[in-house]
Amino acid sequence: MSAPTRRITIKEVAARAGVSKGAVSLAFNHKPGVSDATRERIFEAARELGWAPNLTARSLSNQRVGAIGLAICRPARLLGLEPFYMEFISGIESVLADRSCSLLLRLVRDLEEEIALQESWWKGRLIGGSILVDFHDNDPRVPALQQLGLPAVAVGHPSLTGGLPSVWTDDATAAAEAVRYLAALGHRRIARVGGPDGLGHSAIRAAAFESTMRDLGLDGGRQIATGFAGEEGARATRSLLLSADRPTAILYDNDIMAVAGAGVAAEMGLSVPADVSLLAWDDSQLCRLTHPTLSAMSHDVHSFGTEVARTLFDVINGPVPASHQVPTPSLTPRGSTAPPPRTG
DSSP: OOOOOOOOOHHHHHHHHTSOHHHHHHHHTTOSSSOHHHHHHHHHHHHHHTOOOOTTOOOTTOOOOOEEEEEEOSOHHHHHHOHHHHHHHHHHHHHHHHTTOEEEEEEOSSHHHHHHHHHHHHHTTOOSOEEEOSOBTTOTHHHHHHHHTOOEEEESOTTTSTTSOEEEOOHHHHHHHHHHHHHHTTOOOEEEEEOOTTBHHHHHHHHHHHHHHHHTTOTTOOEEEOOSSHHHHHHHHHHHHTSTTOOSEEEESSHHHHHHHHHHHHHTTOOTTTTOEEEEEEOOTHHHHSSSOOEEEEOOHHHHHHHHHHHHHHHHHSSOOOOEEOOOOEEEOOTTOOOOOOOO
């Protein structure tokens, strides 16, 4: 691995432009005292060196972290509806508030855009560290941010995070527990509506679902990979319930899709749980507002966010902490799961 990229200083920009540090500060703060030609020379030197001013005005000698970064690859509309991230961010904020620190949140289209954004934040001294979420296999953010020397904590299983300090939940064990619970109720045709194929945690859940079905002798458990939006969960549910071998139980990767699935079942004249059992993930308030209430793999997402934020401060302040696991999501049975309908 090559050495981390060194952060450029205002002194180096001043030297490149042949001016004082004060002149650089005046130019970037758009204050009088430098000519237009000198200002342009300073800007050109900064561009050549890849330097941006510290917009958070954090003193170089002051080690207090003024802000941390979080980039999420989600449409803005979906983020506002997704209970997981709202709870996760509230946990982060509870830690930041105690430290008079801000969260710099940005939505991005893809990992390439996130890498460029993180580099801009770090070189511009806007953040003291970042929280990385939604890991993929061979995630390109790992080498890129290690090269930058950006303090970061990864939210994901260590098999996905490439040596970055990570905090994770045991999704494989939770997915297996969900399947075993449904099988114990008597279900033999169990399906799963999961997140996108590229997401590491979705792949971990998919593999655990398949292996547990096989271990229980329940071959043919169908899985549909889709987005996390309600309409995508509804489309997947409709496809499953219209199939010739209609499942008697469906496990969802988030609660929005599960709520949408319940709506599709009602639309098709099916009763939950008499005709089909539904099991959600994360267990937000949504699960307790439906009728019947949704069984779920419960996860204290607020505490998860709190632990991630605390770990990031440990990374920033050193020494770097070991990667560690938070409590595994556990089953909370409610009204949406029951034995399958009798046949014959």
